[in-house]
Amino acid sequence: MKSRGQLPALHFDKMGYQFDWGVIIREPYWRWLLNGFIKTLILGSISWGIALFLGIIVGTIRTLPAKTARAIGKAYVEFFRNIPLLVQLFFWYYVIPPMIGQWFNRMESLPWIMAIFGLGVYTASRVAEHFRSGLNSVPKGQRQAGLSTGLSNWQLYRYIIIPYGFRLMIPPITTEFLTIFKNSALAMTIGVLELSGQSYKIGTWTFHSFESITAAVIGYLLIGLSIIGFMGWVEEKLKIPGLVGRG
C-alpha cells in the first residue's frame, strides 16, 4: 500500500477499461472527427477574419486625435474584454435572437452564426488593443517625416504607420490567432459540433472518451503548430533589418 498523501496510479485494467484506439478511425467516428476538425478550422478562420478587420478599425480609431472617436473605441474594447467569453456566447445565442425576432431565433444555422460572431467581436477587442499599442510604438519622428514630404494623414497611416506598427505586433497577434482556435471549443456549448463537440459525442456514444479526447488534442495541436509555423514565416518575410527580430 502506498503512503498517505500519494495518489494511487490509475489502473485502467482494474477499472475494467479496454483501450480501443481503433474507435477514432472506424466508421462513422473518423468522419465525425474530420467533420469537427473542419468545422473548427472554418469557425476559427472566419471569426479570425472578423476579429482582424474589426480589430484594426477599432485599434486605429483609438489612436486618432478626435476625442469622440477614441471614446467609442475604448467603450468597445472595455465591453468585450471584461465579460467572460462563455457568457458572451450565451448572451449572443440565448438573449439576442428572440429580441431580434422569431424568424431569426428559429434559423437552423443560428449556433454557427452566433459562434462566429461572438468569437469574432470578442477577439477583435483584444486585437484592437495590440493594434493600438503597436501603432503607438511607432516613433513620432516617422509621422513628422511622412507629413513633411507632403503625405496626407491617410497616406501616412496607410504607407508608414500601419505597416511599421503591424510588424511590431506580430508576436501578440500570433497569440490571438492561436487563442481564437482554442476558444472556438466553447462553441460546442451553444450547439456547434466542432472538434471538441464531436470528440465529446464519440465519448458518449462509444464510452471511449479517452481515445476521442486524445484525437481532439492532436487535432488542436496540429492547428496550433501550423499557425505558429505560418506566423513565423510571415514575421521572417516582413522582418525589418536591425529593428524587429534581430539576429
Add this chain to the structure above:
Amino acid sequence: MANEKETLIKIDEVGKWYEDVQALDGISMEIDRKDVVVICGPSGCGKSTLLRCINGLEEFEEGDVIVDGVSVREVRGTKNIYKLRSKIGMVFQHFELYPHLTALENVTLAPKKVFNMSKKEARQKGMELLERVGIPEQADQKPGELSGGQQQRVGIARAIAMDPQTIMFDEPTSALDPEMIRDVLEVMADLAKEGLTMIVVTHEMGFAKEVADEIAFMENGNIVEHNDVETFFKNPESERAKEFVDRVLVHI
C-alpha cells in the same frame, strides 16, 4: 549683398507654448529665396520647434508664417497644408527613414503617392537622387543595413525628391560619427550651390562659415542676432552672440 533679394519665408511674431512653457517668444525672421541660413543656439532654445512651425508640423498660438505667399495659419487643417509641406523638404537629426522600406522606396514614396508618379518614373528619379547623394549602390537596402552617414544621405535624397524650393535641416549631423559628418556636409554644400533655399539648424560652425549666407543666433525662444556670416563672426552686434563666437571660434 545684391538688392534684388526676394523674401520666400516670412516668420511673423510666432509664439508657441508647450502647456505652460513658452517655446517661441514672438519670433520674427525673414528668409530670402536661395539663401542658406544657419540657425544656432543652445539646446532647448526653440530651434527645432521653429522649423516645425514653418511647415505646420507644430501648431503655434500666435503670429503667422508665410511661405511663398501662403499663410500656414490659413492652410493648416486643410488639404493645402500638404501642398505647402511638399514644397519644403525636411531632414531630421535621427534620420527618421521608414525602416520597412528600402532606401529607394524611402525616396520615391512621396513622389509616387503625392504626385502620382508612375513606378518607372519614380524609380528613375529615385536612382538619380541617390546618385546625387553618392549612394546608388545601397538603393535596395533597408535603412537598418546602412551606416548613419548613408542613412542621412538617403534622408536628404528623400527630402529633395519632391523638388522643394526649401529644405530644412534639423541638426543633420548631430547623431553621426565624426568621420561621416564630412560626407553629409559635402552633400549639403552641393545642394546650396544648386540654389536651394536652406534653413540649417546645426552646431557645425565650420559649415556655417563656409556655406551659409546668414546666421541667426537663438536663445530662449527668440532671435538674439540675425546677421550675414561675416559680420556675425567678425563683428557680432549683441553681447550674447559675441560671447558665443568667442567660445566656438577656438574650435574652428
